[in-house]
Amino acid sequence: MRFLVWLLRAFLFFALFAFALNNQQVVTVHWFFGFVWNAPLVIVVLAALVAGLVFGVLAMTPSWWRQRRRARQRPSAEPPAPAEAPSASAARAIPADFPDGI
Template sequence: MRALTWLWRAFLFFVLFAFALKNQHVVDVRGFFGYSWQAPMVFVMLGVFGAGCAIGVVAMVPSWWRHRRDARKRLHIIAEQSPAADDPQAAPDTAGAVPSQLPHPPDMPAPRKPGR
């Protein structure tokens, strides 16, 4: 399976490399107020791709923060509900232990287990 993965990566690299070699001509990028910029097509496309990736990451940051905040909140709720918090002699070896899996809210699907 690893060989197929590396073959796919090599194929994709060579296709993109050939595409870059075919598009070396200079293009004129025109902006507002008479601004223009000349650069090879490959660099223009690479810049647009990079800007799109950066905008996508920045757009996802609030969602990531919200999920982290919710996970911390669930962790604190579970720590408060553990039997060790009610009766310290009930389970002395599990005092302060974090469960292996956090519960998920009912409006969200259960997380999938990662593949190998």
């Protein structure tokens, strides 16, 4: 299994490396107020990926904080309630032709 994981990682690395080698053309990104940025296309794509990741993490942070606060407020001394056993009528609902319920 480890060999397959490393094989997948190697494939992903070489695919991204080939992508970077095929996208070395210089592109111009025009920002507001006349600001211009010239960079290789692969750098622009990587910067967009990083910006998206940062934006996603920042957007999720308030939700994470809220969940952590709720988890700390719950009393941990109480054990969870035991699950109820199925009733006898529910056990009889499965026909004898289908012992596994399918």
